[in-house]
Amino acid sequence: MPAEGVAAVKYTVTAKRWRKGWELHIDGVGVTQVRVLGDAAQQAADYIETLKDTVVAPEDIEITPQLEDAELLEDAAAARAEVRAAEAAQREAARHQREVARRLRDVERLSVSDTATVMKVTRGRVSQLTKI
Known part of the structure; x- marks a missing residue:
């Protein structure tokens, strides 16, 4: 958890669909995957925690699905x-x-x-x- 007075880092994730779920492209971190989009924020947070040895809340993850029809977002x-x-x-x-x-x-x-x-x-x- 962030120390008092320290803002949490926000992470931007682009979710790209593939036949078995979603690839999560985390800006500046890497790529992981998840089966259902609803689990993407937690998966991305877990992945970042593993790589950076820091606590990341799912609320600090901004997921943007990449859709064929971008207007749907x-x-x-x-x-x-x-x-x-x-x-x-x-x-x-x-x-x-x-x-x-x-x-x-x-x-x-x-x-x-x-x-x-x-x-x-x-x-x-x-x-x-x-x-x-």
Whole structure:
């Protein structure tokens, strides 16, 4: 592990597909291989540790698969960003829904049934929203 105040070294790995898995070309270190891409960061870290006698965390390994259609990497990154944005929007919508339910109950003094009707949810959902 890096000493306090010392930044961990980051390693760049290009993963090239072959019939039995992936070749991992580690910049400035060498080449190893792995059967499935999901194991590439750990394999690269283990390989670097063996050669350099240092501890390397898989988080310090940046794997870039070499694909026939390079745009797919950008598409995958865009899809991940869209999912993160949707998750953030979902959290905000849930927070807003809880706030509205509380205000309808506390400020407007609506019953659970009336709050459910206004919000177009079940009475049970109103109870859940106002308990959180």
